[in-house]
Amino acid sequence: MALFKEQGYEKTSMSSVAKAAGVAANTIYWYYANKDDLLIAVLNREVMQAMPQVIAMQNAPLTERVLKLIEQFESSGSLMTDVHSRVSHSEVVRNWHDRFHQMVEQLSVSELIKAGLEPAAAQLDARLMVYVIEGLLAHPHTMEERVQVVEHALGKLV
Amino acid sequence: MALFKEQGYEKTSMSSVAKAAGVAANTIYWYYANKDDLLIAVLNREVMQAMPQVIAMQNAPLTERVLKLIEQFESSGSLMTDVHSRVSHSEVVRNWHDRFHQMVEQLSVSELIKAGLEPAAAQLDARLMVYVIEGLLAHPHTMEERVQVVEHALGKLV
């Protein structure tokens, strides 16, 4: 997990993971079908650690919750970009990506409804929100820029 | 160029490009420093073919111009996703990506100003617009969904 988060998917070889685990390279295949399967395992751990922290902020302002979400997954380095780049090569990754996308979108929908939007409009707004979040995760930003963009986006939406 | 567009960066080996060109694999290195350099060459060709078509629609409605832009680069398959996944590995790709980003953002800024926004706000709106476009390019959508999302986004922004 540390290696994937530090170096990303491609630069992390199965051999290096094996070495860090103190086993032979092919031993990994006893536990995971392939490298993408291992990536999914890392992603799931990451989600299980990050999401509770976001959900716990239930009565914080919307802007801060969104920033928290971004902050959590930004700390996992290029893993989110890696997911996108593996989507077309691996069905496991594609399925994980779709479910993750639905989760964030669903979370956004309920937040936007809570903020006063009508359900019909909230669906499309949530989609926009997800793309903005992805954009912020995919590109380097200063803290100020992030805050600025999120506040501006939410200002336009709600 | 055909191979990259059809199969994407990773699945297109230097050997297969060489075979298609009727030369030995290492001959490519006489013309391009490495695989990322070759990718950039393909991307530049793609931009030079796509952008004029977008710029030519100068007096078409904004929605249609954005949809045209998306349509053009969607036809280059997963190349835009590939760019993002190579950004952290290759400086050439990172530079290209940054310039491309600036171009689309600059285009959006001037469009939004033309639509009546003030320059200060247009800058941030353009950023949002770019992320929405990237999101639409990165994920599969039906034509209707694309139209819906773009119209909704522009409705919120201008």
Added chain:
DNA sequence: ACCTGAACACCGTTCAAGT
């Protein structure tokens, strides 16, 4: 200037064999 065969140092993955 342009192209090649052969090699290098990797890579993810498989398989038969061990305990």
Added chain:
DNA sequence: ACCTGAACACCGTTCAAGT
């Protein structure tokens, strides 16, 4: 059930040698 050494089929890239 769990782990291994050895091999397989690739990969991008380099280098010395050809014309």
